Amino acid sequence: MDVSLQFLGAAHCVTGSKYLLTLDDQATRHQVLVDCGLFQGLKELRLRNREPLPLTAAAVELVILTHAHIDHSGYLPKLVRDGFRGRILCTEATADLLSIMLLDSAKLQEEEAAFANKKGYSKHHPAEPLYTQIDVEHMLPLVESVAYDAPVTLLNGLLTLTFRDAGHILGSAIVELAVQGAQQRKQLVFSGDLGRYDNPVLFDPTPIAQADVLLVESTYGDRDARVEDPEAELAGVVNEALDRGGVLVIAAFAVGRTQTLLYYLKKLLAEGRVPQVPVYVDSPMGIRVSDLYPRHPTAHRLGHGNMFDFPGMRFVTEAQESKGLNAKTGPAIIISSSGMCTGGRIVHHLFNRLPRPQDTLLLVGYQAEGTRGRRLQNGETTVKMFGELVPVRCQVRHLDGFSAHADRSELLRWLGQFQAPPKHTFIVHGEPAPAEALAQTLRQEQGWLNVVVPDYLEVKMLFESI
Ligand SMILES: [Zn+2]
Numbered sequence: 431m432d433v434s435l436q437f438l439g440a441a442h443c444v445t446g447s448k449y450l451l452t453l454d455d456q457a458t459r460h461q462v463l464v465d466c467g468l469f470q471g472l473k474e475l476r477l478r479n480r481e482p483l484p485l486t487a488a489a490v491e492l493v494i495l496t497h498a499h500i501d502h503s504g505y506l507p508k509l510v511r512d513g514f515r516g517r518i519l520c521t522e523a524t525a526d527l528l529s530i531m532l533l534d535s536a537k538l539q540e541e542e543a544a545f546a547n548k549k550g551y552s553k554h555h556p557a558e559p560l561y562t563q564i565d566v567e568h569m570l571p572l573v574e575s576v577a578y579d580a581p582v583t584l585l586n587g588l589l590t591l592t593f594r595d596a597g598h599i600l601g602s603a604i605v606e607l608a609v610q611g612a613q614q615r616k617q618l619v620f621s622g623d624l625g626r627y628d629n630p631v632l633f634d635p636t637p638i639a640q641a642d643v644l645l646v647e648s649t650y651g652d653r654d655a656r657v658e659d660p661e662a663e664l665a666g667v668v669n670e671a672l673d674r675g676g677v678l679v680i681a682a683f684a685v686g687r688t689q690t691l692l693y694y695l696k697k698l699l700a701e702g703r704v705p706q707v708p709v710y711v712d713s714p715m716g717i718r719v720s721d722l723y724p725r726h727p728t729a730h731r732l733g734h735g736n737m738f739d740f741p742g743m744r745f746v747t748e749a750q751e752s753k754g755l756n757a758k759t760g761p762a763i764i765i766s767s768s769g770m771c772t773g774g775r776i777v778h779h780l781f782n783r784l785p786r787p788q789d790t791l792l793l794v795g796y797q798a799e800g801t802r803g804r805r806l807q808n809g810e811t812t813v814k815m816f817g818e819l820v821p822v823r824c825q826v827r828h829l830d831g832f833s834a835h836a837d838r839s840e841l842l843r844w845l846g847q848f849q850a851p852p853k854h855t856f857i858v859h860g861e862p863a864p865a866e867a868l869a870q871t872l873r874q875e876q877g878w879l880n881v882v883v884p885d886y887l888e889v890k891m892l893f894e895s896i
């Protein structure tokens with residue numbers, strides 16, 4: 431059997447994760463996709479979502495997902511729209527997250543297309559969503575969930591899949607694939623996105639000891655993002671904001687970040703390190719995702735029960751109540767999304783709060799170039815919202831210690847657990863500089879010989895006649 435791999439995304443960039451694994455027996459060819467993500471961010475990357483994939487969707491037998499983030503799962507409904515009818519395998523929590531996140535993604539696609547058509551951006555070519563909520567409904571029945579650490583035999587024994595906890599978001603996994611040739615068995619490991627060590631909510635990334643082929647992410651391949659004490663930093667910002675007598679608005683991703691913040695706020699309140707003020711979670715997706723944690727007690731460290739509830743905390747579900755928060759002037763905390771201030775309910779809070787000197791905006795985590803969050807982080811004094819120039823007179827703070835990605839030292843710690851260098855190592859899911867930096871470190875400091883940063887659409891023959 432011949433085994434090859436094609437890099438259909440996350441090559442020299444962090445989005446669009448898709449790896450096409452082809453097992454060629456003389457008689458038959460099997461095609462498997464590991465991850466099926468959307469390209470996001472810069473326009474030149476997003477346009478790739480509209481280009482046809484170099485495959486026949488109906489011929490792909492399996493899709494294996496590392497986790498539910500849109501840059502790893504968001505192309506699935508399009509693949510189904512194009513004819514894919516195979517099995518989609520992921521962990522139990524990922525399956526639950528998928529329906530929430532992909533329906534939201536489809537709704538966003540539909541709204542963007544409708545907006546473009548209304549504005550007449552593309553008069554001659556009406557804008558079309560990449561997929562719709564109906565495509566997602568067609569896709570969801572194909573999803574099968576698999577427990578962590580439980581090997582599953584696929585393709586009549588040619589492939590064995592095992593998910594290992596990656597500690598990145600709820601349900602995230604490292605994918606181990608054992609390929610059974612006529613004479614040899616080979617082990618392929620896809621790191622997916624790796625989480626951090628000693629996170630209070632999620633487990634450490636599972637150590638992996640052996641691989642013939644390794645794909646490892648490199649988001650922070652060139653820098654350490656460890657903050658001494660994220661809890662104390664958060665307490666500092668909260669106290670400073672509340673001392674001003676105003677409202678603290680926290681922009682946080684709905685998946686993962688919102689729950690980590692709630693965990694810390696609950697702890698800080700219980701320990702009396704921040705004052706008792708009303709806390710509003712104004713993020714419909716954040717609320718639905720928080721509800722998933724008790725349903726998956728083995729996928730995180732918090733166990734059973736209402737882990738995010740505390741006195742004074744309120745989940746805001748109704749749009750009316752969300753708008754009502756605009757009238758609040760006294761000390762309060764509002765957690766809302768999107769995390770980079772590009773859409774969602776956070777936008778009306780910003781419109782309302784940015785001009786108020788007594789209020790504070792806290793940005794949590796990475797703010798991508800071109801986003802409103804990045805402009806605010808950079809200290810711009812006006813931002814455009816709802817067609818108006820809004821003056822920024824509130825305090826703007828930024829905390830970086832809550833990243834969901836392993837930093838450079840943590841990547842090396844995880845990589846250091848391999849007993850021997852893999853035969854092939856591919857550095858993926860990183861901008862060119864961090865990917866190359868990690869490759870150099872592995873070559874020079876660890877003595878790993880075959881380390882490659884693959885190109886977009888590159889095909890690699892991994893094994894011949896095994
Ligand atoms: Zn991710």
Ligand SMILES: [Zn+2]
Binds near residue numbers: 444499501502
């Ligand atoms: Zn990712």
